[in-house]
Amino acid sequence: MLKVNDLNVYYGGIHAIKGISLEVEEGQIVTLIGANGAGKTTILRTISGLNKAKSGTIAFKNTEIQSMAAQNIMAMGISQVPEGRRIFSAMTVLENLQLGAYLRKDKAGIKKDMERVFDKFPRLLERIKQQAGTLSGGEQQMLAMGRALMARPKLLLLDEPSMGLAPLLVQAIFSTIKELNQEGTTILLVEQNAHMALSIAHQAYVLETGRIVLSGDAKELACSPEISEAYLGGSVGH
Incomplete structure (x- = not known):
C-alpha cells in the first residue's frame, strides 16, 4: 500500500532522514520505533506532505505522492x-x-x-x-x-498516540488501534512505548539518527536482545 524508497529529508542544513526505505502492506500495522530525535515524526510528516523530501520516492497504491500537496494526499486516503x-x-x-x-x-x-x-x-x-x-x-x-x-482513511498515520497518557488509557488507545486495524484500516504507528507498539504491530522498523538499523517481524524484534536492551529496558516479554 505504501512504499518509501531512498528517502532523504533535510531541515535547513541538517540531514534528518538518510536514505530510508520502508513498506506498509495493506491490512498491516507497521511501527517505527526509536529514541527521540531519530526521525520518526519527520517520516510521517513527509508521507503526509507536511515536509518535503529532498530526494527519494513515496508511493501510495502505486502513485507517487512525494510532490503532492498535503490536502491532495489526504484526499487519496492518508x-x-x-x-x-x-x-x-x-x-x-x-x-x-x-x-x-x-x-x-x-x-x-x-x-x-x-x-x-x-x-x-x-x-x-x-x-x-x-x-x-x-x-x-x-x-x-x-x-x-x-x-x-x-x-x-485507507492508511492511518499515528504519531505517539500514548504520549503523556496514564497507563490505563494507553491500554485503551492501543486496544482501539488494534480494533481499527481488524476492521480494515492499515496503520503506520510511531510510538515511544516500544513494548506496546511491538505487541500489536505486524512489522517494525527501528530508527537511529535518521537511519533504519533493524527491521522485521514485530514479535521477533520484541524478543531480540538488542531491542530489549535499547528500548524495552532489558526485560524481554515482560
Whole structure:
C-alpha cells in the first residue's frame, strides 16, 4: 500500500532522514520505533506532505505522492493523527469531528462514520457540545483519532498516540488501534512505548539518527536482545 524508497529529508542544513526505505502492506500495522530525535515524526510528516523530501520516492497504491500537496494526499486516503493531538481547542467536540470530514460530500457516510467514532469512543458522545480544550489528555487523544477517522482513511498515520497518557488509557488507545486495524484500516504507528507498539504491530522498523538499523517481524524484534536492551529496558516479554 505504501512504499518509501531512498528517502532523504533535510531541515535547513541538517540531514534528518538518510536514505530510508520502508513498506506498509495493506491490512498491516507497521511501527517505527526509536529514541527521540531519530526521525520518526519527520517520516510521517513527509508521507503526509507536511515536509518535503529532498530526494527519494513515496508511493501510495502505486502513485507517487512525494510532490503532492498535503490536502491532495489526504484526499487519496492518508490521514495523520499528529503528535500532541493538535485538536482545535476553541471548537466543540462535534465541530472537530466535522472538520475531519471536510473533504467529503457523502452525508449518509459521514453520519455513519460519526456513529462509528462515538461507538469507539463513547466519552466523546458524552462531551459532544464541550469545547475540545476542556477535555482531558486521554479524551483529546480520542478526539484526534476520531477526527482522523472521519476522513475514512485507507492508511492511518499515528504519531505517539500514548504520549503523556496514564497507563490505563494507553491500554485503551492501543486496544482501539488494534480494533481499527481488524476492521480494515492499515496503520503506520510511531510510538515511544516500544513494548506496546511491538505487541500489536505486524512489522517494525527501528530508527537511529535518521537511519533504519533493524527491521522485521514485530514479535521477533520484541524478543531480540538488542531491542530489549535499547528500548524495552532489558526485560524481554515482560
